[in-house]
Amino acid sequence: MKIPCPHCGLRDYAEFKYGGDATKSRPAHGEGNLKTWHDYYFLFENPKGPHREYWQHVLGCRQWFKLTRNTATNDVEGAA
């Protein structure tokens, strides 16, 4: 698998680290109850298909970015 780093261009996946689902939005400080935070922290959409996720180019520019990848095929659709 190759991943397009927004800064360095197309690089091998070995240079990157996965950072989890990027569609989750952290509740504001003090918002909601225990369930709000449980759902944010512990539950995953885990779709079989397109997934918006964080990656870090750890063995390169070390930039964090968001990538859209299809989890059913590993086809990478683009980064930003």
Next chain:
Amino acid sequence: MSNRYSAFALARHALQPDLPWPRAWASPEPKPSYDVVIVGGGGHGLATAHYLAKNHGIKNVAVLERSYIGSGNVGRNTTIIRSNYMIGGNTAFFEHSLKLWEGLSHELNFNCMVSHRGQIVLAASPGQIDQFARRGNIMRLNGIDAELLDRSEVMKLLPYLDYSKDARFPIWGGILQKRAGTARHDAVAWGYGRSADQQGVHIIENCEVTGFVMENGKAVGVETSRGRITAGKIGIAVAGHTSHVAKMAGLKLPVESHILQAFVTEPIKPVVHHVVSWGAELFYLSQSDKGGLVFGGHIDGFNTYTQRGQFPQVRTVAECAVSLMPFVSRLRLLRHWGGIQDMTPDGSPFICKTPVKNLYLNGGWCYQGFKATPASGWTFAHTIAHDDEHELNRCFSLDRFEKGGELDEHGLGNWTWKQ
């Protein structure tokens, strides 16, 4: 019973080569309704059906398998069985599983080739020896066998490891569980399937569940590629695809799907007589009866449903093998493959009721699904039959994160991809 396997049956078939062996399980058309429908015909689903019939007398059961029996993770693991856990909730459960393994071939009348060859986990630092001593003490307090080994004892048992001054990670000792070992994974699926079938369970292959039928918030049936099937109770046992199936019932779970790779070398003469695991990096290796070294390591590290591994992990696991056992560098890799596993935030599974009435969940197995197969089926059958968790799986509930009941055996925190 005419289709019971025995030495006599073997002799009879040897003398009458034209007499075909009966099919191990039938291929029935699905009925419109069952008392219990199990989604997923893997090891756990088939074991659940077996124990529903055997322990609870519930025989009007269907197991629905999207593909064929043995096509999923039950045929993709590295076949290790053990019970060296130390967190309350895990310890008793996995020991119960190992006890069921001990009598499984007789119980199923199917040779599961259970081999108690022992598992040795190697310590790569003095700190790990202390940690293993603690683990061993907790195991022994729970009636589980554990022996702490020093370096010289490990050298006697495993003379082929790298003990040189140049070893990247020196071997300080290890912990041995003699009752641990391996089993033939295909036979486990076939044995449970055949036994369930003989007790009246319908095993329906090539039948994909495409949705759940709900009435007043209760699950009352499933839509499948072979029509609608109504059910009194429904159990999900599809680890790897748990999120995907549970979503059809409106559930969002603490599960992410990740790929774990496994590897087999070309066959060689017997040299590795135990299951060997390593403390320096997650790495485990045993030698199959055919002679190939079977080994594996960590997951690739990102969520995916593709059963294709990435090369960097092949390299990492091969490096582990060679730095621990230098002779492996002269072997060729024969096959490698991937399986999709449910990763949970604490590395522990779910065997529980769900917020949807009449719908039960078995999943989230992380690295430990195969060894758990007997106890998983045993407790899941209890949970379905009694609409209540058994004492052995009470800690594996879906709401444990809300209640502070994480079972983080490795102390890694809430990272599915780091467990």
